[in-house]
Amino acid sequence: MGFLPEYGEKVAGYDVRVLNEREARAAAALLFVGAFIGLTNGVMLQTAVFSKYFITFFTLDFLIRIVNPRYAPSLMVGRFFVQNQTPEYVGATQKRFAWGLGFIIAVPMFYYLVISFEPNPLKVLVCLICMFLLFFEAAFSICIGCKLFNLFMKEKATHCPGGVCEFRVKEDVQKFNPLQKIILIVTVVGALYGTYAYFTELKDRTIFVKKMKELFMSDKALEQMQYEKDLEEFDNEDF
Template sequence: MDRIVQFGDTVEGYPIRVVNERTVRAAAGLLFFPAVVSFMNALLTANYQPTRLFVIVFLIDMALRMVNPRYAPSMIVGGWIVRKQTPEWVGAPQKRFAWGLGLLLGGAMLYLMVFNRYMGPLNMLVCASCLTLMFFETAFGICLGCKLYNLFNKEQAQLCPGGVCEVPAQRVGWGLKLPQIAMLVLFLGAITLAKGWVDTTGAVSGGFDEMATLEDMGLKPVAGAPADAKAEAERCQVPAFAKAIGHEAQWKLHNGCT
């Protein structure tokens, strides 16, 4: 039973239980991709079904992590993907705290969206929080939830990714030097110029009514498109969630409504 219900691995030379940070980051990426796809699908098309399904998947995965990370589906797949990489062992206690936070957020979404079908700003806030946590984990190896661990526990976190928990005598890192700062400034300047050019040369700034039609491009309309005014009016009814967050005009824009 100990092998099934245990959090973290015991590795010789490490004073506490540990987990493989490479697997954790891979698992975060595997969850982040469907999360952002379902979130944007709900935001732009008002179709919440993929999000509701993802919430269930996310909650199951987080619950299994709390019992034993080795049995969480995202950790299984992520571990297999990085199986040829040298493990980077990090402290398990702070990871458990962070995943517990994720489980709490997932539980809130389960209650609000899956069971009660509540759609509104609160959902957006919870979803954005989850996306932020997963993005920082998979992109930068920064566990934001782990940083809160020290605020609620007397024993400080050990064995953090990149050794950030232990202050080295002399930091030798990437840093920022004047040529790098200058390059960032030039990059931002180039983006500003590019935006100005796009704004002056684009022909779709006013909405879909200024875009070339399918007939203009020599294409045929998609079969099954609304043919009468009544059907078009029903299709373009702005959902309550878009009105609640002040997203009415944007929703019409993305759905081709005037």
């Protein structure tokens, strides 16, 4: 009978129901690891077995989150790891909205990669977007879905992670001096160039690059590549 209480927890000192952001971040990190393992298995080993189980779990987990997060498996595992840390409370309403968006993303992934297995670049891109959202929440405590909440809802979110919903002035330790800005820009540019070089200048020296290129090739291009490969093998055969 108590499976469907009011959404979120009532905590003294908060004017809205809240959730513990620490366990949400821990759960996001665990799900990111699962998604990453599924992606690498698909690219390196050409198997979707792990991804099918993971996406099934992911979809069910987010469905439970938007009904009653107390019973979401990933959140309970996250709670186990952070149970001795001081809770960081955030508004439950915007988290529910964000998890609802996650569930909307999960449903087509579940259908096309579990029920009717039809992988293609667009569906892989959806998975990458999901990983991107999980990473930002786990690493930086940035809930992008919570930010979208303010764009669609008349009632603005309160008690966001890090207090970003409430106006506040940055302290000196949060600001960048000119030298730090230069170092930051150089770091970002270097990271972007390194990523570009990995996918282009290294050509086909890594299995990952080969598989990613094949994944985004058309059927005609794949047939041409296979034809050239067969022709090269034929020319190298000893008669």
